[in-house]
Amino acid sequence: MLQTTPKPDAIALSANVLLELAESIWSSLLELDIQRSDDPVTEWPCDQPLLTGRVVVDGDWQGSILLVCPKAIACKAAAAMFGVSPSEVAETDLSDAMGELTHMLSGNLKSLLPTPCRLSQPSVGEGYNITTEERIMGQVFLRSEGLPLQIILFEREKKS
Amino acid sequence: MAVLIVDDSKAMRSLLRHILKGAGFEVFEACDGQEALDYLQRTHEINLVLVDWDMPGMDGYAFLQAVRAIPVYHQLRLMMVTAESEIEQISRALAAGADEYVMKPFTRDAVLEKLNLLGILPD
Numbered sequence: 401m402l403q404t405t406p407k408p409d410a411i412a413l414s415a416n417v418l419l420e421l422a423e424s425i426w427s428s429l430l431e432l433d434i435q436r437s438d439d440p441v442t443e444w445p446c447d448q449p450l451l452t453g454r455v456v457v458d459g460d461w462q463g464s465i466l467l468v469c470p471k472a473i474a475c476k477a478a479a480a481m482f483g484v485s486p487s488e489v490a491e492t493d494l495s496d497a498m499g500e501l502t503h504m505l506s507g508n509l510k511s512l513l514p515t516p517c518r519l520s521q522p523s524v525g526e527g528y529n530i531t532t533e534e535r536i537m538g539q540v541f542l543r544s545e546g547l548p549l550q551i552i553l554f555e556r557e558k559k560s
Numbered sequence: 561m562a563v564l565i566v567d568d569s570k571a572m573r574s575l576l577r578h579i580l581k582g583a584g585f586e587v588f589e590a591c592d593g594q595e596a597l598d599y600l601q602r603t604h605e606i607n608l609v610l611v612d613w614d615m616p617g618m619d620g621y622a623f624l625q626a627v628r629a630i631p632v633y634h635q636l637r638l639m640m641v642t643a644e645s646e647i648e649q650i651s652r653a654l655a656a657g658a659d660e661y662v663m664k665p666f667t668r669d670a671v672l673e674k675l676n677l678l679g680i681l682p683d
Contacts, residue, residue, distance in 0.1 A: 429575070429665040481571040483578050497571040503614065504664045507643025515646070521568075521616055 414538020418551045421508045422542055425501060430480040437541040437548060444528065444548065448472055451494075452529040453502030457510070459517030462556040463534060465506040467498070469549040474498045476545055495524045505551060530554075561682040562586045562605045566596040566623065567612040567641070572664070576610060576641070579668045583675070584682035593618025597626055600633065608680055610662075613642035613649070621656065628657035637678055641666070 419436050426434035444450055448470035456464045471494070472486075478497035479486040489497075499522035506519050534554035542549040563585045565576045577587045588606065590596035592615045600606060609627070613620040620640055627633045640653045643664040650661050660674045675681050 425665040428667045428670075478571060482574045493570060496569055500569040500571050503569075504643045507614070507664065508645055511645045519614065519644075521614070 414553055415540040417509070417512060418505075418538060418540040418553065419542070421505055422540070422549075422551060424508075425504055426544060429504075430477050432476060432480060432544055434542055434544040434549075437543045440541050445470055448547070449526060450528050451498050451524060451526060453498045453522055453524045454529070455502050455506035455522050456520040457506070457513065457517050458520070459515070461514040461517045462558055463537065463554045464556070465502065465509060466530070466552045466554065467502045467505060467549070468528060468552070469498075469544075470547050473544055473547050473549060474501075477501060498522075498524045509553070561607050561680065562588065563608045563610060564588045564590060564596060564599060564606045565610050566590045566593065566615070566620065567610075568592055568615040569612070572612065572641075576671070579671050580610075582668075583672055592616065593620065593623030593626070596623055600627070600636075604632075606636065608637040608639065608675075608678075610639050610641050613640055613644060613653070621653065624653065624656050624658055637680055639674060639678070 422434055426432050450468060451471055451474050453467040454464055474494055474497065475486045475489050478489045478494045481497050482489065482493060502522045510517065510519060534556045536552055537555045538553040540551050563580050565573050565587060567573045568591050573589050580587050590599050594617055611620040611623055624638060627636065627638065637659050638657065639660040639662060640658045641662050641664060645663055653661055660678055662671055662674050
């Protein structure tokens with residue numbers, strides 16, 4: 401039977417796993433600093449547009465994995481990936497890099513989810529795009545380059 | 561030594577291009593499996609293909625199967641580059657003819673170490 405509320409220890413475990421995955425990507429691939437934030441993001445910087453990358457998981461486990469961050473962080477990540485300065489990053493390249501980061505997080509997380517399941521191609525949109533039909537199974541608040549990021553794992557209840 | 565990078569992400573192709581050019585490879589790129597197959601059929605100069613697993617259109621696994629079904633490419637070295645870390649998936653890729661497998665996120669050293677294991681690093 402599907403749990404209606406997640407166990408508190410399951411959420412804590414997920415936060416640690418999400419943190420490790422983010423650290424691994426940020427340090428090895430981007431060479432940017434990243435730390436866990438003690439305070440949940442209550443207010444995103446109002447002068448910074450947000451980007452949300454999303455990968456949908458389908459199969460025995462259904463849900464989605466989101467990476468939310470200010471555009472400035474996505475821009476620094478894209479610059480690191482393209483080997484250019486942040487001011488030289490084109491909008492399409494920004495979306496491509498954000499999608500790839502979300503895809504990497506999801507791919508690494510997939511091995512920890514019930515199998516079989518498959519990942520969608522990543523989608524990237526502006527703003528804090530969260531659906532309300534899914535419940536949060538894990539999340540972590542981070543800071544990189546002085547700005548907040550959030551990674552969220554949502555579970556969608558299967559319709560019988 | 562010529563390498564073909566196959567990935568739908570321009571950012572990932574850029575990262576790999578930087579690493580491989582720095583190691584002395586001549587680098588070519590394709591956005592998906594079909595484009596890579598078309599490229600291989602036009603030229604026989606490629607020694608190594610680095611291919612992503614998850615791509616729209618022909619994905620990396622289908623590309624791997626297609627390439628290994630063509631006798632002229634039996635000597636071509638193939639390395640899967642993917643974010644998915646399941647053992648079962650790695651085994652499938654190796655059984656289908658991949659020579660190596662590198663996980664995203666990777667470091668420059670991890671990629672070069674895999675190529676060294678394949679004995680394919682340029683002098």
